[in-house]
Amino acid sequence: MLALADRANQYVDSRKPWMLAKDPKNVAEVQLVCTQALNMFRVLMIYLQPVLPQMAARASTFFQEAVWTWAAAAKPLLSTDINAYEPLAVRLDPKAVAGLVEPEAAAPSAPAVANAGASDTAALAAATSVEGNLISIDDFLRVDLRVAKILSAELIAGADKLLKLRVDVGELGEREIFAGIRAAYEPAALVGRLIVVVANLEPRKMRFGISEGMMLAAGPGGKDIFALSADSGATPGMRVK
Numbered sequence: 001m002l003a004l005a006d007r008a009n010q011y012v013d014s015r016k017p018w019m020l021a022k023d024p025k026n027v028a029e030v031q032l033v034c035t036q037a038l039n040m041f042r043v044l045m046i047y048l049q050p051v052l053p054q055m056a057a058r059a060s061t062f063f064q065e066a067v068w069t070w071a072a073a074a075k076p077l078l079s080t081d082i083n084a085y086e087p088l089a090v091r092l093d094p095k096a097v098a099g100l101v102e103p104e105a106a107a108p109s110a111p112a113v114a115n116a117g118a119s120d121t122a123a124l125a126a127a128t129s130v131e132g133n134l135i136s137i138d139d140f141l142r143v144d145l146r147v148a149k150i151l152s153a154e155l156i157a158g159a160d161k162l163l164k165l166r167v168d169v170g171e172l173g174e175r176e177i178f179a180g181i182r183a184a185y186e187p188a189a190l191v192g193r194l195i196v197v198v199a200n201l202e203p204r205k206m207r208f209g210i211s212e213g214m215m216l217a218a219g220p221g222g223k224d225i226f227a228l229s230a231d232s233g234a235t236p237g238m239r240v241k
Contacts, residue, residue, distance in 0.1 A: 001047060008040040013239055016171075038063075039076045046073040055088050062086070144200035145216075145240035146172065147230045153187035156208050163187055164208065165215065170237015172199055175212040184225045194230040196240055 017033045020026040042059070046068045049056035060068055062083050148167040151174065156162050161180045168174055177197065198214040219225035230238070 001044070004040075004047075005044060008037070008044065009241070010238070011040070012037050035078070038082070042077060043073045046070070058086070058088055142200075143198060145196055146170070146199040147234045147236055147238040147240065148175070148195055148197045148199075148213075148215075149236045150190045150193050150195060153185075153190040155182070155187060159208060162208065163190070165190070167195070167197060167213070167215075168236040169197065169199055169213075170235065172237060175199075176209065177213045177215055178206055178208060178211040179215040179217070180221070181215070181217060181225055181227065183223045184219075185227070190227075193227070194234055194236070196228045196230060 012033070015033045017030050017037070020030045020033065042063060045052075045056050045059040049068055056068065060066065062085065063077060064081060064083060065072075065077075146169050148169045150165055150167055152166040154164045156164050156178075159182070161182050162178045163182050163185070165177045165179055166174060167177055175197070196216045198216070201214050204211045216228040217225050218228065230240075
């Protein structure tokens with residue numbers, strides 16, 4: 001089920017009907033894409049009907065259909081009027097959820113902390129550090145993470161830590177990114193790799209040029225740094241969710 005939902009999301013994101021709709025010449029294509037997207041949503045709701053009967057009933061009303069059977073999923077809905085869309089669910093407000101949690105459940109009591117071992121104390125300190133730097137889901141959604149393909153990687157004269165990368169970010173075009181991974185990677189070994197970049201980072205003017213994004217990597221630095229890679233099947237420009 002999750003795989004089917006992922007395929008549906010990939011289809012809509014790749015066709016981008018909201019972008020196509022900006023040009024009146026694309027009316028027929030927009031209608032085709034939206035029809036396909038609605039039918040994929042319909043199939044998902046038919047499959048979810050046994051576990052989410054009330055939501056499925058509202059979805060079938062949206063499509064002006066009676067109660068679905070399994071066989072209905074095999075036949076797409078075409079040339080049919082639908083009702084005005086109404087949200088089937090709303091996103092939970094993290095603050096509202098936090099208000100439902102008992103204070104005692106959020107933090108251990110003082111005696112428990114005092115008697116914790118060294119490893120428990122370290123874990124607690126790490127958790128507290130993260131907790132003090134929490135962001136909302138809206139903050140996270142502002143970060144545009146995209147799959148990018150490295151087209152070229154070059155050494156930079158006078159830079160001990162940086163490599164200059166030329167990357168393909170799909171419909172966003174090509175970007176030049178300076179990444180501090182020189183000690184960990186040979187430039188030639190990076191060409192052709194799929195990586196993850198922050199695509200909406202404000203360009204940064206550096207001594208060697210302008211960096212138009214950020215490559216994501218993990219590790220303490222130096223030789224111990226590891227580029228985050230996309231799995232096979234991903235293509236440049238795909239949004240990371």
